[in-house]
Amino acid sequence: MNRRAPPPPDPVMELCGSSPVTCLAFGDVVFAHKKSTFFSGHQNGKILCWNLTSQRVLTQLEAHSETVLWVINPKENILISQGREGLLKVWAADQSNWKLLCTVPTAAFIFCNSSLLSLAKHYMLSVPVEDSGIISVHCLLNDFTLDSEQIPQRLTPAPQREHGMCMKTCSFLLNDQSPRLLVAYEGGSLILWDILLCVALSKLKAHPESIMCLDICATKETGVFRATSGSVDTDLKSWLISEDTLTQDRTVSVTNPGLGSLAYRRDGRIVASGGWDGLCRMFTSAKLRPLVVLSHHKESVQCVAFSEENRLAAGSKDGYITMWDVYVNK
Structure with missing residues (x-):
C-alpha cells in the first residue's frame, strides 16, 4: 500500500513589510538591549x-531612493546595502539609528547584487559598475571604510557585448587564500x-537566456564548490567548481517558468528557490532531488535566505515575508 507524502507545512511566521520585498539577510544587531536577527x-x-521574537520592526532605515537590491550584516552593528539608483552604502549602528560611513558608486538601474569577501586584514567588495558587464573590486578596511590608497581592480569579460550586463555575483575563498568571484x-x-589577478579562469554558456539567480556553497571535498543557477525558463542547474574549472553537474525542471532567487542552507546540503509562480521549492544540493514545495505567497518570491539555525525566510512581491521551519536543525 502506497503511503501519501505528508502535506507541506504552513509558515511559522508572517511579517508584513507593506512594500514588495526585494532582499533579505539574517544578522545580529543590538538596539536598546533587544537583539534583532x-x-x-x-x-x-x-x-x-x-x-x-516580537515580530515587530525595531528600526526603519530610509536607505535608498530606488529598490534595495542587496543587504548584508557582515559584522555586529555594521550594515551594507545597495540600491538600484547606483549607490552602495555602508552603515554603522548609532544607538537606535544608522550612521552612514561611506558610499561606493555602482551601476544604476540593473538588478545585479554586490558581493563581500572577508580576508585576513580587510574585506574585498565586488560591485557592478556602469560599463556593461564590468565588476569593480574595492578594499574595505576592518572598520568598513574604503581604503583610499587602493586602486579598484576591474574584471572585464571579453567580448563584453556577448555577455551583456552582470546579473548576479558570488565571491568565495578557494583553499582559504585565493579569492574567487563567480559572475x-x-x-x-x-x-x-x-x-587578485583580474583573470577569467573558466567560462561556459549556462542558460539560453538571462541568469536570474545564483548561489554557491562548499562541498565535502576540499577545494570543490557547487553553484546553482536559475533563469526565466523552468530549468534549475548546478555546477561544480574544481581546480578553477566550471563543469555542469545536474539539471532539474520545475513546473512553471521563472526562477528569481536561490539560497543554500548553511551546511550546503539543501538549496531553496523562489519562483515567479509564488512558490518556494527545496532540493537536495548534491542531486537536485525535489524535497518540498511551499505555497503561501500570492505573487513572485523575489528573495530567499537561510538563518544559522536553517530556518528559511522568503520575501515576496506581495509585500509579505514568511518564515519556514522545514528541514531545520532540531
Whole structure:
C-alpha cells in the first residue's frame, strides 16, 4: 500500500513589510538591549530591522531612493546595502539609528547584487559598475571604510557585448587564500574570476537566456564548490567548481517558468528557490532531488535566505515575508 507524502507545512511566521520585498539577510544587531536577527530590503528603498521574537520592526532605515537590491550584516552593528539608483552604502549602528560611513558608486538601474569577501586584514567588495558587464573590486578596511590608497581592480569579460550586463555575483575563498568571484551574465554565461589577478579562469554558456539567480556553497571535498543557477525558463542547474574549472553537474525542471532567487542552507546540503509562480521549492544540493514545495505567497518570491539555525525566510512581491521551519536543525 502506497503511503501519501505528508502535506507541506504552513509558515511559522508572517511579517508584513507593506512594500514588495526585494532582499533579505539574517544578522545580529543590538538596539536598546533587544537583539534583532533579520533585515528586509524593499522596493520603496527602505530597510526594515526586525525583532523576530516580537515580530515587530525595531528600526526603519530610509536607505535608498530606488529598490534595495542587496543587504548584508557582515559584522555586529555594521550594515551594507545597495540600491538600484547606483549607490552602495555602508552603515554603522548609532544607538537606535544608522550612521552612514561611506558610499561606493555602482551601476544604476540593473538588478545585479554586490558581493563581500572577508580576508585576513580587510574585506574585498565586488560591485557592478556602469560599463556593461564590468565588476569593480574595492578594499574595505576592518572598520568598513574604503581604503583610499587602493586602486579598484576591474574584471572585464571579453567580448563584453556577448555577455551583456552582470546579473548576479558570488565571491568565495578557494583553499582559504585565493579569492574567487563567480559572475552570472545577461547573455546566460557564467565566468569564474581570479579577483587578485583580474583573470577569467573558466567560462561556459549556462542558460539560453538571462541568469536570474545564483548561489554557491562548499562541498565535502576540499577545494570543490557547487553553484546553482536559475533563469526565466523552468530549468534549475548546478555546477561544480574544481581546480578553477566550471563543469555542469545536474539539471532539474520545475513546473512553471521563472526562477528569481536561490539560497543554500548553511551546511550546503539543501538549496531553496523562489519562483515567479509564488512558490518556494527545496532540493537536495548534491542531486537536485525535489524535497518540498511551499505555497503561501500570492505573487513572485523575489528573495530567499537561510538563518544559522536553517530556518528559511522568503520575501515576496506581495509585500509579505514568511518564515519556514522545514528541514531545520532540531
